[in-house]
Amino acid sequence: MRNFLWGSSTRKRKICWVGWNKICKPKWSGGLGIRNLLKTNSALLSKWVWRYGKENDSLWRRVIEAKYGGARGNILPTETNIPYGTGLWRHILKHKKNITNNSTIRVNNGDATLFWIDKWIGEAPLKESFPKIFKLSRCKKAPITEVITDGNGLDFRFSRVVNNEERRELIDLVQLLEQANPLGEEEDELSCKFDSEMRSPWKSKEDLVSYSFFCMVVSLVDP
Numbered sequence: 001m002r003n004f005l006w007g008s009s010t011r012k013r014k015i016c017w018v019g020w021n022k023i024c025k026p027k028w029s030g031g032l033g034i035r036n037l038l039k040t041n042s043a044l045l046s047k048w049v050w051r052y053g054k055e056n057d058s059l060w061r062r063v064i065e066a067k068y069g070g071a072r073g074n075i076l077p078t079e080t081n082i083p084y085g086t087g088l089w090r091h092i093l094k095h096k097k098n099i100t101n102n103s104t105i106r107v108n109n110g111d112a113t114l115f116w117i118d119k120w121i122g123e124a125p126l127k128e129s130f131p132k133i134f135k136l137s138r139c140k141k142a143p144i145t146e147v148i149t150d151g152n153g154l155d156f157r158f159s160r161v162v163n164n165e166e167r168r169e170l171i172d173l174v175q176l177l178e179q180a181n182p183l184g185e186e187e188d189e190l191s192c193k194f195d196s197e198m199r200s201p202w203k204s205k206e207d208l209v210s211y212s213f214f215c216m217v218v219s220l221v222d223p
Contacts, residue, residue: 080093156170
């Protein structure tokens with residue numbers, strides 16, 4: 001492939017006038033649309049995170065949950081605490097952000113979405129937006145339904161009383177939660193950040209490249 005594009009042969013190499021980073025760009029971005037092997041491999045690994053959120057009752061997911069941990073029904077996998085025998089799964093989880101950055105969680109009943117860890121409200125997971133009070137939580141992997149109780153009450157289960165600095169962060173969190181829709185009865189859903197006609201909602205080049213990569217992930221999952 002390289003020799004063909006650059007006019008070289010096995011006996012003679014010519015000057016490389018165009019870099020691979022440009023050749024591998026999508027056609028709509030001025031490239032030739034040739035797949036970058038590193039990105040393709042990352043997409044192949046990322047697809048397992050996507051399928052984890054879509055195939056809740058599949059055998060392979062139940063095996064992952066039994067071997068590496070994880071609550072039944074969670075919409076996204078969490079980091080494992082097992083110190084050995086988890087190299088492959090840990091490597092797959094390194095590509096989790098390819099999914100979380102290009103998808104959104106539609107919260108309905110809140111059973112499958114982790115309150116602190118998953119990005120379901122705001123611009124980042126709550127553990128990153130409110131790190132001080134996250135450290136106080138005794139149930140860091142609790143689903144939304146264990147924190148937002150019946151009647152929209154809140155049960156954070158802190159390990160101690162919050163101080164003044166933490167109280168300000170807590171007030172900001174409560175104000176953010178007031179923007180959330182009331183919990184329903186249907187199951188939570190992991191969905192793409194583009195519409196039914198596969199149109200990207202992003203404007204910048206960086207967002208479009210990210211969108212193009214995510215389309216590759218989805219195409220590898222759904223033939």
